[in-house]
Structure formats: structure tokens, C-alpha cells
Amino acid sequence: MHQLNGGDVDSLIQPRIAAAPRSAYFVSDSTGVTAETLGNALLANFPGIGFQRHTVPFVDTVAGAQNVVRDVRAAAAAGLAPIVFATVKSAQIFSEIDSSGAVVIDLLGGHLRELEAALGSSASEQLGQFHGVGDIEKYFARMRAVEYAIEHDDGQSMRALDLADVIIVAPSRCGKTPTTMYLALQYGLLVANYPLTDDDFPSDGLPRTVSPYLGRCFGLTTTPLRLSQVRHERRPNSTYSSLAQCTLELRRAEDLYRRNRVPFLNSSTKSVEEMSAVIMQSMRLRS
Amino acid sequence: MHQLNGGDVDSLIQPRIAAAPRSAYFVSDSTGVTAETLGNALLANFPGIGFQRHTVPFVDTVAGAQNVVRDVRAAAAAGLAPIVFATVKSAQIFSEIDSSGAVVIDLLGGHLRELEAALGSSASEQLGQFHGVGDIEKYFARMRAVEYAIEHDDGQSMRALDLADVIIVAPSRCGKTPTTMYLALQYGLLVANYPLTDDDFPSDGLPRTVSPYLGRCFGLTTTPLRLSQVRHERRPNSTYSSLAQCTLELRRAEDLYRRNRVPFLNSSTKSVEEMSAVIMQSMRLRS
Numbered sequence: 001m002h003q004l005n006g007g008d009v010d011s012l013i014q015p016r017i018a019a020a021p022r023s024a025y026f027v028s029d030s031t032g033v034t035a036e037t038l039g040n041a042l043l044a045n046f047p048g049i050g051f052q053r054h055t056v057p058f059v060d061t062v063a064g065a066q067n068v069v070r071d072v073r074a075a076a077a078a079g080l081a082p083i084v085f086a087t088v089k090s091a092q093i094f095s096e097i098d099s100s101g102a103v104v105i106d107l108l109g110g111h112l113r114e115l116e117a118a119l120g121s122s123a124s125e126q127l128g129q130f131h132g133v134g135d136i137e138k139y140f141a142r143m144r145a146v147e148y149a150i151e152h153d154d155g156q157s158m159r160a161l162d163l164a165d166v167i168i169v170a171p172s173r174c175g176k177t178p179t180t181m182y183l184a185l186q187y188g189l190l191v192a193n194y195p196l197t198d199d200d201f202p203s204d205g206l207p208r209t210v211s212p213y214l215g216r217c218f219g220l221t222t223t224p225l226r227l228s229q230v231r232h233e234r235r236p237n238s239t240y241s242s243l244a245q246c247t248l249e250l251r252r253a254e255d256l257y258r259r260n261r262v263p264f265l266n267s268s269t270k271s272v273e274e275m276s277a278v279i280m281q282s283m284r285l286r287s
Numbered sequence: 288m289h290q291l292n293g294g295d296v297d298s299l300i301q302p303r304i305a306a307a308p309r310s311a312y313f314v315s316d317s318t319g320v321t322a323e324t325l326g327n328a329l330l331a332n333f334p335g336i337g338f339q340r341h342t343v344p345f346v347d348t349v350a351g352a353q354n355v356v357r358d359v360r361a362a363a364a365a366g367l368a369p370i371v372f373a374t375v376k377s378a379q380i381f382s383e384i385d386s387s388g389a390v391v392i393d394l395l396g397g398h399l400r401e402l403e404a405a406l407g408s409s410a411s412e413q414l415g416q417f418h419g420v421g422d423i424e425k426y427f428a429r430m431r432a433v434e435y436a437i438e439h440d441d442g443q444s445m446r447a448l449d450l451a452d453v454i455i456v457a458p459s460r461c462g463k464t465p466t467t468m469y470l471a472l473q474y475g476l477l478v479a480n481y482p483l484t485d486d487d488f489p490s491d492g493l494p495r496t497v498s499p500y501l502g503r504c505f506g507l508t509t510t511p512l513r514l515s516q517v518r519h520e521r522r523p524n525s526t527y528s529s530l531a532q533c534t535l536e537l538r539r540a541e542d543l544y545r546r547n548r549v550p551f552l553n554s555s556t557k558s559v560e561e562m563s564a565v566i567m568q569s570m571r572l573r574s
Contacts, residue, residue, distance in 0.1 A: 019406075019408065022406075030328075030561070030564075031558075031560045031561050031563070031564035032564060033324065033473070033560050033564070034324050034325050034328045037320065037321050037324045037325070038321050038324070038325050038374075038394065038395075038398075041317075041321045041374070041395070042395070042398055042399060042402055043402075045376070045399060045402070045410035045411050046402070046406055046408055046410065046411065047411055048408065048411075049406060049408065054573075055573050057564045057565075057568060057573075058564070058565075058568070083402070083405060083406075087325075087328070089332070103401070103405040105398055105401055105402070107325065107394075107398065108325075108328070108329070111325075111329055111392050111394065112329060112332060114390070114392055115329055115330075115332070115333070115370070115392070118370060118390040119306075119309075119333055119336060119370075121306065121333055121335065121336065123332035123333065124332050124333065124334055124335075136513075136516065136517075138558075139462075139465075139517075139558075139559075140517070140520055142465050142559060143462075143464065143465050143517075146464055146465045146468050147464060150437055150440055150464070153437055175426075175430075177430065177433055177434060177437070178426075178429050178430050178433045178472065181433050181468055181471075181472055182472055184468075185465065185468055185469055185472060185559070186320070226423075229423065230423075230426075230427070230430075233427055271318075271425075271426075272426075272429060272472070273318045273320050274317070274318050276318070277317075277318035277319060277320070277344045277345070278344075278345075281344060281345070286341075286342050286344075
């Protein structure tokens with residue numbers, strides 16, 4: 001199983017873990033994504049503590065809440081001193097969860113009251129339900145964006161390249177594909193990506209296929225060591241993954257970006273989310 | 288531009304908008320994803336109000352905060368009564384933003400104090416920075432998952448199908464691809480998807496390629512009307528998009544799921560996030 005939300009990073013740095021492990025519950029009346037996202041961002045500030053994470057989505061009944069309370073109490077009995085992050089809108093369901101005796105952090109209710117006061121309007125009854133006219137539009141746009149990203153991954157197709165919001169260029173294994181897919185899924189952007197290969201050098205310009213879209217190109221680079229690590233995953237002990245080859249390709253790519261005024265980013269210490277945010281900011285794709 | 292985070296749904300349902308438009312700022316010292324996710328989940332409860340959304344990532348200096356304050360005050364002057372959702376860890380930067388005079392909702396700081404008290408430990412200095420040993424591991428797993436999803440999209444490859452955490456089966460246009468990609472990117476799951484075509488009927492069993500992995504198959508269905516709408520997007524006025532054909536294909540698919548005890552889900556009123564959460568819960572892919 002390859003489940004990796006941000007938080008699992010903690011479990012991957014066991015050596016640093018000092019304090020006793022605790023359990024963290026992300027309880028939501030919807031998908032749990034919001035609870036996981038903010039909960040993990042908060043837990044990331046306590047790298048010294050190991051957390052056993054549990055996400056419980058669709059807790060939208062008192063009975064559902066009572067099941068959560070049972071689990072949380074069991075974890076407490078097992079000495080795992082649970083922390084519960086809740087995004088449930090119903091005050092009744094929340095108080096049920098709150099009765100577990102664990103530390104329950106209300107990520108939603110309090111802010112919802114703040115908003116109601118600020119907006120002088122009371123919250124509607126469908127939390128996080130985007131099932132109106134806009135929904136199918138959003139669905140179409142996301143589907144189009146993901147299919148566009150798949151079609152245009154790794155320079156596979158040049159069809160409708162003029163529709164691209166961004167064209168990510170970089171040597172192999174610098175992070176083009178996950179970043180492309182994240183921008184498509186999270187923001188519905190049309191993103192193509194194009195690999196810089198030996199064939200593209202020593203030309204001083206961008207590869208002919210993408211050069212007409214210079215203004216939409218964004219480059220990725222990384223450190224030779226990181227690139228060598230990543231390539232080693234795919235082809236151990238190959239020229240392709242050698243430090244010398246990685247150093248050469250990255251230097252050529254960065255020269256190309258500079259010569260052509262292509263904005264670029266070093267991906268070696270950035271998450272896919274961070275790269276996407278930087279790209280959107282740099283390309284002014286975010287209002 | 289096809290930027291579509293959850294909130295843009297509001298802007299797509301203009302006809303329902305009654306109250307005066309307001310501006311909503313998502314201000315973060317990191318990517319802004321957390322601020323957008325929770326902020327939009329909160330705003331979704333006020334469908335009657337139109338929001339002009341602005342995300343400002345990487346606000347990690349007082350100077351950066353002062354720029355935000357300038358923009359927020361300009362929006363206020365323009366009569367857009369701003370709401371600011373902030374995920375900034377530094378108390379100094381937060382109070383700078385708070386000085387804008389707008390309604391500023393602190394999505395992080397308060398909860399961070401709660402957590403510090405609960406955990407008897409003080410927050411580290413690297414909010415949301417997953418740049419330790421775990422980072423490259425997480426990066427590899429996500430990259431593998433996204434590449435696996437691309438390789439196995441729409442039954443293109445049967446290679447290493449035995450590694451799949453889930454195999455999504457459904458007729459064309461029921462939502463296999465975006466859901467597959469979301470599970471790969473958000474959770475690092477290895478997800479294949481396989482289209483049910485006329486060739487797979489009238490056989491009573493699952494398609495031969497996936498039948499060995501029956502236990503990992505999850506089916507999607509939708510309503511004939513929705514499927515016809517979605518297919519119409521791709522091939523207007525075709526047999527493929529006709530209501531009759533959609534009705535037939537969905538009935539056959541649902542019969543197939545039932546006969547083979549394949550868990551399935553109607554995607555017609557669900558977001559990609561919701562479908563993913565249901566699939567993970569049903570396949571026990573979430574702790």
C-alpha cells in the first residue's frame with residue numbers, strides 16, 4: 001500500500017522520533033481531505049512525535065459519530081492519547097465527537113460562526129457539496145485538463161499545444177509529470193510537458209516544437225546529486241543516472257533557460273504542491 | 288484559463304448570486320493549498336454570495352504581509368468587503384495581516400496553540416516543510432503512482448497489473464481517469480483503470496484481463512442522462528452519446544458488477560474527491 005498523505009512523512013523519519021506515539025484522527029462529514037490537509041499541516045510542526053493517522057470520512061450521523069468515539073476511546077485506552085481533527089458542520093455531531101474525552105480540534109465550526117457573523121448570512125445546509133450547475137462544468141474542465149496532461153506528457157503529442165496554459169520543460173526526472181498532473185487536477189489547468197534530450201543541444205534555442213510558445217514555457221532543474229538519485233531509481237548504475245551525465249544535462253538546461261529568459265525552478269527541495277504554487281505565481285495563472 | 292479550485296463553482300452559478308460580491312483572500316506562508324481548501328469549504332456554505340478569490344502564497348516576511356494588506360485595503364475601498372483566510376505561522380506576520388482592518392480568519396495559529404498545549408511540545412520552525420529523509424521517499428512513491436496511472440489509463444497496459452491497489456472498471460466517460468489520477472497524486476496509490484466496452488458483453492464475468500484481480504476491482508456507474516451529457520462533450524449527436532446507448536451500457540455494467548460482487552458507485556453527483564474517498568473506504572485503503 002502506497003498511501004502517502006503529507007503526514008506519512010513523519011512515519012518515514014522514525015529515527016527522529018523521540019516522544020511516545022499518539023493517534024491522530026481526521027474526522028469529516030465529507031471526504032476528509034480538508035481535515036487531512038490542515039490536520040497534517042498542523043502536525044508537521046511536531047516532527048518529534050510519531051502519529052498513527054486514521055481518516056474517517058462521511059461522518060454525517062450521530063451513529064457515525066458514536067462509532068468514532070468508540071475507536072478514539074479504544075486508542076486512548078491503548079495509551080495513544082488521541083488528537084481528533086474534526087471538520088463536521090452539525091453542532092450535534094460535533095458535540096458527540098467532543099464527548100470522546102480526547103483533544104478535539106474543531107477546524108470548521110468556529111470559523112463557520114465567524115463567517116456567518118462577518119457575512120451577516122447563515123450557513124447553508126450542504127457543506128462542501130458542489131452539486132449545482134457549476135459541478136458538471138468543473139467536472140468537464142478537470143477531466144479535460146487531466147486528459148490533456150496525459151496526452152501531452154513527456155512530449156508525446158504536440159496536438160493543441162497552443163491551448164496549453166503552461167509547458168513545463170526539463171531534463172528527464174526533474175519532476176515534470178507529477179507537477180503537470182497536480183496542476184491539471186487541482187486547478188484544471190491545461191499543462192503540457194516536454195523533455196530536454198541530447199537532441200535539443202547544442203542548439204541555443206528552445207526545442208522547435210515548443211519555441212513558438214516561449215512565453216508559456218517554465219523550466220525545471222534540480223541538483224545533480226538529487227537527479228542522479230532519482231534516475232538511479234529507474235536505471236541503477238547507468239550512464240543516464242551517472243553524476244557526470246546529470247551534471248552535464250542540468251548545466252545545459254539551465255543555460256538554455258537563461259539564454260531564452262524561461263523562468264525556472266530548482267525542484268530538489270520542493271514538494272509537488274510547492275512547485276505548482278511557484279509555477280502558477282510566476283506564470284500569473286492565479287488571480 | 289481553466290483555473291478551477293472548488294470555489295470557482297460559485298462563479299459558475301452566477302444566476303443564483305443575490306448578495307453583493309465580496310473578495311476572499313487566501314494568504315499563506317506556504318503554497319496556499321491548505322488555505323484554499325479549508326477557505327473554500329467554508330465559503331461553500333454561502334452559495335448566495337459571489338466571491339472574487341485571490342490566493343497569495345509564500346507570504347513569509349513582514350514586507351510580504353504589508354503587500355497583502357495594501358491589496359486587501361484596495362479591495363475594501365472598492366466596496367468588496369474582503370474576507371481573509373490566513374495560514375501563516377508567525378504571530379508577527381499574522382498581526383501585520385490582521386491590521387488590514389478586514390475580517391481575518393486565522394486557520395492555523397489558534398489551532399497550533401491548542402496543539403502545543405495538548406502535546407506539551409512547542410511547534411517547530413518549519414511549517415509544512417517536508418524536506419527530510421521522508422521527502423524523497425514520498426516523491427518517489429508519488430512519481431511512481433502517477434506514472435503507473437498514466438501507463439494503465441483506459442486499459443492501455445496490463446503490465447504489473449498485479450501491483451495495482453485498485454482497478455477501476457466502468458464504461459467510457461464514467462469518471463475513471465480523473466479519479467485514478469487523484470488517488471495516485473493525493474495518496475500515492477497504484478491505480479489502473481479499465482474500460483467496459485461492447486466486447487466485454489454479453490460475457491457474465493469480468494473482462495479476462497482484470498478478472499484475476501476481482502478483489503481489487505471497483506466499478507463506476509452514473510445516470511444515463513449524465514453520461515449522455517458527458518459523452519456529448521466529446522462526440523456530439525453520436526450513437527455513442529445517445530441516451531439509448533448510455534442506458535444500455537450502464538445497465539449492462541451494473542449487472543456485471545452485481546453478478547461479480549464488484550463494489551460500485553454512482554458518480555453522477557459526486558466530485559472526484561468524494562469518489563476517491565468512497566473507493567478508499569470501500570477497498571479499505573485508508574487506515
